[in-house]
Amino acid sequence: MLLALLSAFALSQAYRTVTAIMATGLQADFALSPASLGAFAGLFGLSFGVTQFFMGIGMDLYGLRRTVLSAFPLAIAGAALSAWAPGYGWLMWGQLLIGVGCAPAFLACTVFIARHFPASRFAFLSGVGMGVGGLGLLLTGTPLAWLVQRSGWRSGFALLAVLSALAWLLIWRCVHEPAVAGPAP
Secondary structure, three states: OHHHHHHHHHHHHHHHHHHHHHHHHHHHHHOOOHHHHHHHHHHHHHHHHHHHHHHHHHHHHHOHHHHHHHHHHHHHHHHHHHHOOOOHHHHHHHHHHHHHHHOOHHHHHHHHHHHHOOHHHHHHHHHHHHHHHOHHHHHOOHHHHHHHHHHOHHHHHHHHHHHHHHHHHHHHHHOOOOOOOOOOO
């Protein structure tokens, strides 16, 4: 179950760094200034950070499975929107959706570890989770950079949308939580 959740976290890491390999194509296609490119890159972090608090509340109230399965489709939609964006405004909307959709990714992993493993294993398993999540950073290194160089930045967003949909399906299939007791009368 943890590996399924980590797949979303790895993709979150990929989305976080993808602007660096797409910058040249984005600037060329939309005539972006450095400030506009910076705003595009920063919107992921802003939307991600602003919604983290609400994702934590969602996990407490509805469970991490429901929260991730409800939020992560926004990342899929944002990546698809970005892949077919006709202009900079659409690209920004895509980035906003990606940030919100990825917001519960690592939080869900840490909550899962805290709930399902002994406290003495928390630091070790969180470290392993960070390491596995780092695979998303590796994805935006050579493999995705090669794809973007060969086929353009839109293909990079399209691939990330497909991988995100597969991660969502993996979470839907593999992650199950015990029923959460309702509030006391």
